[in-house]
Amino acid sequence: MKTKHIFYSMALALIASWAYIESGAAQVAVVEAEEVSVTEVVPGKVHYYSPKVGNNWYISLGAGAQTFLTEHKGDAQYTLAMSFALGKWITPYVGIRINAMGGSLHSLWPDKTHMFHTRYAAVYGDLMWDLTNALGGYNERRVVSVIPFAGVGGIYGFHNPEANRKTYGFPVSIGMKINFRLGHYVDFFLEGRANAMTDQFNGVIQGRQIESIVSAIGGLTVKFGKERFVAYDAYADRMVINGLNNRVNELRSQLEVCESRECPPCPEQEVVVQEVIAEVPQNCNTDLAAVVRFRINSAVVSNEEMVNVYNIAQWMKKNPDCNVMVSGYADKETGTPAYNLSLSKKRAEAVVKILTSKYGINANRIHMEGMGSNKQPYPNNNNWNRVVIFSGKAAK
Structure with missing residues (x-):
């Protein structure tokens, strides 16, 4: 007995020991606004x-x-x-x-x-x-x-x-x-x-x-x-967040400078006759600057990346004769090629859904493809390969 x-x-x-370790590994750190703790992240780890x-x-x-x-x-x-x-x-x-x-x-x-x-x-x-x-x-x-x-x-x-x-x-x-x-x-x-x-x-x-x-x-x-x-690289994510914070601070400083200026007196209106020149159609066949980044193993567009989807929607509204190719990618350091191909398609589909349902872009103007992880658009920075990239093309 x-x-x-x-x-x-x-x-x-x-x-009990396994449950303790498992629960510790699954914990998510929640930082409240009143108490912000700074954790030093080791580069490359x-x-x-x-x-x-x-x-x-x-x-x-x-x-x-x-x-x-x-x-x-x-x-x-x-x-x-x-x-x-x-x-x-x-x-x-x-x-x-x-x-x-x-x-x-x-x-x-x-x-x-x-x-x-x-x-x-x-x-x-x-x-x-x-x-x-x-x-x-x-x-x-x-x-x-x-x-x-x-x-x-x-x-x-x-x-x-x-x-x-x-x-x-x-x-x-x-x-x-x-x-x-x-x-x-x-x-x-x-x-x-x-x-x-x-x-x-x-x-x-x-x-x-x-x-x-x-x-x-x-x-x-x-x-x-x-x-x-x-795998995830906490240092790379921290660098992206720091870069976004620095950009926000710069925009705030510029806004404060603008608000502190006094408005000059409005000049008298003058009637100016200008020669009307026909606007040259914009070349649709170009790579667009906006990209949408994703977290590891995720096909959800974050709030921070929504501004890039918005910019593409505005570009398409201003250029009704242009279509857009939406190409999804995944990084090759994680997941199998077959899984990464499916994940890249889901990322492209998530962006297309926002363009059509939220911003009213005609689905016939959007072409979509999943590139998987066989091709890496950013070979020198693996964390940037979890993206959707846009390229313009002329409508047929």
Whole structure:
């Protein structure tokens, strides 16, 4: 009964620790107007987040060999080891999992003619560290990853002839996992684990003071969620915001100067006869200066970008003989090419919807295309590639 209570306590502790980490990762900072805090953002440091709670979960199933290091005579005995794991990557570098293992352990004691067969089941709570991502940077499509781990758990011997009773222990363990990416949803892995526990597990209290089960297994991992981790550059976003704030301050200063001036007396009106010159039609075939930027993984036009959509609408009203091409893009640093193509089309559709429904532009004057991430209009600044770009063209 005490053993069951201990296992329940360990399971609750693992679930609580994961919930705390998950909730911390999903928190959104809200800054009130009365209390503004300034956070120093390091240039070039990319952060990652998981768009959905269901992403980055996985299950693993494997089998291999194991040996029992205890009081033993003769050669080491190897038996079948079976493993099942349920885990989640909290960040691209740190993950947690619950790993269940079991099988039969063989040992020769007290001489080479007597072999004991001990059946057992063990549950470990492991902390995973993706060493490859930590040293080489996060890459969802990396083929080989090296992942050390450490854990604590409980082990239960339900058939132990040496002790002639049921036994249990609370081992600590370390190990190494090598992951081979087969696809977006499936990996192959090789894993080695060694645990350490007190001498009482096999029922022979002599010889070795520490007993250990060493195992090597291989198997498959099935990963859940369409997306993995999404990158964002807080420094680049901060620079854009600072630039907009500086522009607002400049406009405020100019407005104050204008308001402080006294109006000069109005001159008398003079009748001037001017020669009427026919206005040369404006060339429609040109790239328009306005662009609409989007946040990562978003196709929603923000309030800050609405002014650029408004400017395009006004240009189209002043130039009724011109049409507009609306081209959507996505940055190639995040997402797959297929996903980015769909996202770029959604961004173009969002802009077209505002032009037609809010500003009354005839839909026949607008042409739309999604360029995806194969073409990057701003190769030197990846954050600017999440845009919609306008270009004028003559109406047919």
